[in-house]
Amino acid sequence: NLSIALKVIEIINSQNLLNNSNLINKKDAINGVLGVKWPGRLQELEITISKDFKKLPVLIDGAHNIQAANELSKCVDDIRSSESATNTESESNNDILFIIGLTEGKNINGMFDKLIKRNDTVIISKFNEGIDGMPWIKPKDPISIRDELKKLTGNLIIESNIEKALEKAYSLNSDLKFKKIVICGSLY
Numbered sequence: 772n773l774s775i776a777l778k779v780i781e782i783i784n785s786q787n788l789l790n791n792s793n794l795i796n797k798k799d800a801i802n803g804v805l806g807v808k809w810p811g812r813l814q815e816l817e818i819t820i821s822k823d824f825k826k827l828p829v830l831i832d833g834a835h836n837i838q839a840a841n842e843l844s845k846c847v848d849d850i851r852s853s854e855s856a857t858n859t860e861s862e863s864n865n866d867i868l869f870i871i872g873l874t875e876g877k878n879i880n881g882m883f884d885k886l887i888k889r890n891d892t893v894i895i896s897k898f899n900e901g902i903d904g905m906p907w908i909k910p911k912d913p914i915s916i917r918d919e920l921k922k923l924t925g926n927l928i929i930e931s932n933i934e935k936a937l938e939k940a941y942s943l944n945s946d947l948k949f950k951k952i953v954i955c956g957s958l959y
C-alpha cells in the first residue's frame with residue numbers, strides 16, 4: 772500500500788497534475804510515514820493486570836495470517852538474538868512466552884511454524900464473543916489451537932479468557948524466565 776501511495780505521489784508530481792499548487796513533497800511523505808503509529812503492530816505495552824497495579828511488559832501484534840506471523844517472527848528472532856541486559860550468565864535465555872487467541876475458521880497450519888520454537892511457552896486463550904457490529908466474528912476453540920500447536924512446543928497452557936491468561940503470564944515470568952512476552956493471533 773505504501774509503495775503504491777508513493778508511486779501515486781511521484782506520478783502526480785511528475786505530470787504536474789496539481790498545476791504547481793500544493794505539490795506533494797517527497798520529504799513530507801517520508802516524514803509522514805515515519806510518524807505513523809500502528810496500534811497492535813509490534814507495539815510495546817505495559818499492561819496493568821490487577822488491582823495491585825502489577826504491570827506486565829508485552830509486545831503485541833495482530834499476526835492474524837501467515838504473512839503477518841512471518842513479519843512478527845523476524846522481530847522475535849531479533850529479540851532472541853539480542854543481548855539480554857538483565858542476564859549476566861554466559862548463556863542467555865531466548866525462550867518467549869506467547870499468549871495466543873484466534874478467530875474461528877482460522878487455518879493456523881504454517882502460521883506459527885517460524886515463530887514458535889520448541890522451548891517457548893504458549894498460553895492459549897480466547898477473546899470475548901459479541902464483537903460490536905460484527906456478530907459473525909467468533910473465537911477459535913483453544914483446544915483445537917492447542918492440538919495444532921503441539922507439533923511446535925509441548926509447553927502449552929489453556930486459559931479461559933485473556934484476563935486469566937495475563938495473570939498466568941505474570942506468574943510464569945515472575946523470575947524473568949522469558950526473554951519477552953508476546954501477545955498475538957487475531958486482531959480481536
